[in-house]
Amino acid sequence: MAQVHTVTGPIDADQLGTTLIHEHLRTQDEAAHVQWPTAGTAKEDPPHEVGPGGDYEIAVREAKAAVDLGIETICDPTAMFLGRDVNFMRRVSEETGLQVIPCTGIYTYDHLPQFFLNRDPDQIADLFVHDIENGIQETEIKAAFIKCAADEPGVNENIEKVHRAAARASLRTGAPIMAHSRPASNTGPRQVEIFEEEGVDPAKIQIAHTGDTDDLDYIEPLLEKGVWIGLDRYGLELFLPYEKRQETAKALLERGHADRIFLSADSCATLDWFPANVIEQLVTAGMAKDWTIRIVPDRVLPELRESGMSEQQERTMMVDNAVRWLST
Ligand SMILES: [Zn+2]
Numbered sequence: 008m009a010q011v012h013t014v015t016g017p018i019d020a021d022q023l024g025t026t027l028i029h030e031h032l033r034t035q036d037e038a039a040h041v042q043w044p045t046a047g048t049a050k051e052d053p054p055h056e057v058g059p060g061g062d063y064e065i066a067v068r069e070a071k072a073a074v075d076l077g078i079e080t081i082c083d084p085t086a087m088f089l090g091r092d093v094n095f096m097r098r099v100s101e102e103t104g105l106q107v108i109p110c111t112g113i114y115t116y117d118h119l120p121q122f123f124l125n126r127d128p129d130q131i132a133d134l135f136v137h138d139i140e141n142g143i144q145e146t147e148i149k150a151a152f153i154k155c156a157a158d159e160p161g162v163n164e165n166i167e168k169v170h171r172a173a174a175r176a177s178l179r180t181g182a183p184i185m186a187h188s189r190p191a192s193n194t195g196p197r198q199v200e201i202f203e204e205e206g207v208d209p210a211k212i213q214i215a216h217t218g219d220t221d222d223l224d225y226i227e228p229l230l231e232k233g234v235w236i237g238l239d240r241y242g243l244e245l246f247l248p249y250e251k252r253q254e255t256a257k258a259l260l261e262r263g264h265a266d267r268i269f270l271s272a273d274s275c276a277t278l279d280w281f282p283a284n285v286i287e288q289l290v291t292a293g294m295a296k297d298w299t300i301r302i303v304p305d306r307v308l309p310e311l312r313e314s315g316m317s318e319q320q321e322r323t324m325m326v327d328n329a330v331r332w333l334s335t
Pocket of ligand 1: 029031084273
């Protein structure tokens with residue numbers, strides 16, 4: 008039995024159980040956080056609205072809620088620039104029993120610091136390989152997958168470099184890749200192309216956020232490449248409303264694609280990207296609705312069952328696909 012690395016150590020792949028493929032226990036701007044440690048937290052004066060106890064208690068609360076709804080494992084794609092902290096994840100996992108799978112990689116849409124501008128893809132891959140083989144942030148916790156991203160600026164020079172580094176680290180270690188994408192900017196096909204040029208098996212590639220479009224003529228050609236797709240932003244209304252996400256999921260299930268689909272929310276238990284009042288405005292404006300780790304088990308799955316999703320399809324998407332993506 009293949010093993011998968013979690014923040015509390017390796018487990019047999021068949022111990023993953025019901026898995027949400029894309030949820031964040033905490034998201035913060037790591038440079039701002041290091042320089043102004045209390046900004047955007049409950050310790051700030053005046054406090055930012057992150058609730059009693061701050062981000063740790065909120066992450067625990069959300070993780071417990073997921074466990075109560077039958078979730079056994081999450082993949083947490085919090086990479087560099089999102090404030091990755093594997094000890095934080097480990098503490099939340101130990102306290103709640105939720106299995107948490109960490110990643111290596113770089114989350115950027117464009118910017119790279121000098122450290123990376125002046126290194127080539129192989130040297131960047133060395134860093135990712137270190138996390139996968141030796142451990143993250145001087146711990147024994149090993150990364151189980153590699154994260155990269157392309158968004159509105161498209162697959163420009165810096166983004167291509169990170170993708171090639173991710174691909175080479177994947178080839179050297181066997182670790183799969185999760186690539187944040189932006190269908191509205193047509194990034195998915197080019198991302199897949201780069202991985203193919205580097206020789207990565209499509210079965211190792213997950214194109215996250217493909218569910219931000221309901222255009223089957225965009226989605227199906229990606230699926231034909233043999234990659235995985237994430238219908239993984241339920242609740243983020245600003246990119247695609249909930250009902251359209253569900254219609255897309257149903258259509259893809261009817262067309263027989265359950266074996267390549269992940270359902271998740273890309274929730275962030277806490278997020279410091281915006282001041283509290285702006286987050287409130289975004290919610291009031293309807294740009295995010297029920298955008299939590301709970302939405303898939305609590306709402307998405309019951310509705311899909313009602314509309315004809317079979318037990319086998321559900322098991323494929325929520326259990327078997329994670330095992331296959333992480334351990335093939
Ligand atoms: Zn994410």
